[in-house]
Amino acid sequence: MADRNSPIGVFDSGVGGLTVVREIMRQMPEERLVYFGDTARVPYGTKSKDTIVRYTRQNIRFLMTQDVKAIVIACNTATAFALEIVEQELKIPVMGVIHAGAKTAVEATRNGKIGIIGTEGTIRSGVYTKMMEEMRDDIEVIGKSCPLFVPLVEEGLLHDSVTDEIASRYLSELKGKFIDTLVLGCTHYPLLRSTVGRVMGPEVTLVNPAYETALELKQVLSESQLLNDTDEPFQDKYHFYVSDLAEKFTNFASSILPDQIKQTKKINIEDF
Amino acid sequence: MADRNSPIGVFDSGVGGLTVVREIMRQMPEERLVYFGDTARVPYGTKSKDTIVRYTRQNIRFLMTQDVKAIVIACNTATAFALEIVEQELKIPVMGVIHAGAKTAVEATRNGKIGIIGTEGTIRSGVYTKMMEEMRDDIEVIGKSCPLFVPLVEEGLLHDSVTDEIASRYLSELKGKFIDTLVLGCTHYPLLRSTVGRVMGPEVTLVNPAYETALELKQVLSESQLLNDTDEPFQDKYHFYVSDLAEKFTNFASSILPDQIKQTKKINIEDF
Structure with missing residues (x-):
């Protein structure tokens, strides 16, 4: 004990x-x-x-x-x-760090379209998708890996035009699918919260699993x-x-x- | 044997x-x-x-x-x-991979100002500087670490506006010191040769240690x-x-x- x-x-x-x-x-x-x-x-x-x-x-x-x-x-x-x-x-x-974020996202979505961003490994594993679909079967989950986000954070470029540009590219696919909720599925990403929020716009709820x-x-x-x-x-x-x-x-x-x-x-x- | x-x-x-x-x-x-x-x-x-x-x-x-x-x-x-x-x-x-590149750079420089770019570890070690200064004592070596170059290469952004922007920032310090020779001191960097060459201009000799x-x-x-x-x-x-x-x-x-x-x-x- x-x-x-x-x-x-x-x-x-x-x-x-x-x-x-x-x-x-x-x-x-x-x-x-x-x-x-x-x-x-x-x-x-x-x-x-x-x-x-x-x-x-x-x-x-x-x-x-x-x-x-x-x-x-x-x-x-x-x-x-x-x-x-x-x-x-x-x-x-x-x-x-996955369960709590997945649960919050499933509860937060209004249109049932949830985006999840993370490393190659996390996205490839499909674990967020699987977990959220088990919680609620009428949702669509779209994953996108963002391999440059971690090095950009570790280089300290938290508020920077290069990070904005990379974020715009990574996130354009998710914007095109009209998600209304986005999970920051890598523990570095909350440090890019303002950049991601600006790119996605105020209508998208950001979920911080931390x-x-x-x-x-x-x-x-x-x-x-x-x-x-x-x-x-x-x-x-x-x-x-x-x-x-x-x-x-x-x-x-x-x-x-x-x-x-x-x-x-x-x-x-x-x-x- | x-x-x-x-x-x-x-x-x-x-x-x-x-x-x-x-x-x-x-x-x-x-x-x-x-x-x-x-x-x-x-x-x-x-x-x-x-x-x-x-x-x-x-x-x-x-x-x-x-x-x-x-x-x-x-x-x-x-x-x-x-x-x-x-x-x-x-x-x-x-x-x-250091000796051959260092030797070529020392032989190539005309004004005695040599730049060396590499990872944090390579630059922090000072090994290029030490080796080149031992080969010729009238030279000045300026090192600059470029931590985002490796992830950019591994993400495939070899010819890209973001890589151009990051390269411009990393290399501006070396340009300001009027180096005439630059060693690509990381084995990933030859894949960014054209970007680095464009930023530095034709008057700077690029040395490829590979x-x-x-x-x-x-x-x-x-x-x-x-x-x-x-x-x-x-x-x-x-x-x-x-x-x-x-x-x-x-x-x-x-x-x-x-x-x-x-x-x-x-x-x-x-x-x-």
Whole structure:
């Protein structure tokens, strides 16, 4: 039985999962958190299922050494390829970033046409489409991979004419299909929210799975009686680990999280 | 003692090294070749020295299982971080892609101002600068990393207004310094040669290390009496291996190599 005062474990292929961490920090400020960013093996979005399942197992084995009470796979590709497999292998709650976003989109759509953007791996897996069609059978889901969005975010071009141009090209197909709801199906993409919103126009509802996932996590922890119940605030609530380039990660993380990150530790993920 | 009729081993983080393979095929059509593209762990350019040294050793151990007579590290980042280390560990010739390009640039410059573009890893290592300054002490070397060039190439945007715009931004600093010679210091970049040439203008000499490396390899093999001397052509001259997504690799490789590639085999590089 996991301890309710243990930290929540979160991992992603790199920095993208920090958008989920940001939402968890906002919605559950009393929770402790251990984050692992697999920066040595980023990106996941262009890799095969076998590889991603292997990486996911290693990442979870590392988080388990930190005595986490629940695990969030804050990466759409890893959720798409590995969640179903690893949830059978774990005794603590594990969740991905797809379910909550899919549910919100299905509830939000008025005309039944939902767009989903993500990496090649996520879109190729068809997991969003499958999940949303199971939730409601009168909807049409149109997927589109946007491979340049992650490098553009990591290059810091969040508000830039080049990003606007690339977004216009990627999204024109979805606009042509008159979707009224669009899922930002990669954890980097909330950082491009204003660009995507401008291209799609105000009539399209953008769904941010990072926000929805934090909400779902709070509910899961509550139902499992795993919400933190200590009165005193923890000294060192947040711990960050990466598989490479800790300093670069610290800088990026500090730019998108509410608090400055003190330190990121580097581990050799192949050891787990 | 290596057999002169054995294949040449070439590796890269992914598809970029195929520009070197293309030059080897053109300049030494009688040679056999084994290529390994580390597509599961691409890109190398944003990773640390420790990680790249470990990956390089694994890639070489795999190529040695194919009885190669010489090894070409067809990746600037791996050359920058690992060549000096692994050449002390090997009994066969091993070369990188930096020396030949650096030498050509130093010989080509008239005003002594040389630009070098590459990944973050290559530029951060300063290896081109160090090597060129050792060859000639009256030159000035200006490095500039271009992190979006690799994803743009892999997205197929070789001739595109977005690539032009990004190239203009990356290269404006080098233009402002009045360089007369520019080294394409990443094996993907020769595929952007026309874009880079247009931005820099006809007065700037572009150095393609892939071409120069194949020339240098021919000379090294000749001096070591390792040039192929069979009369009959081999049936299966070229073998391609990757660590992930073999089919995607085959398609990309077929688009840039002179011949169609029949098949690419997938291996688990972590086993080596």
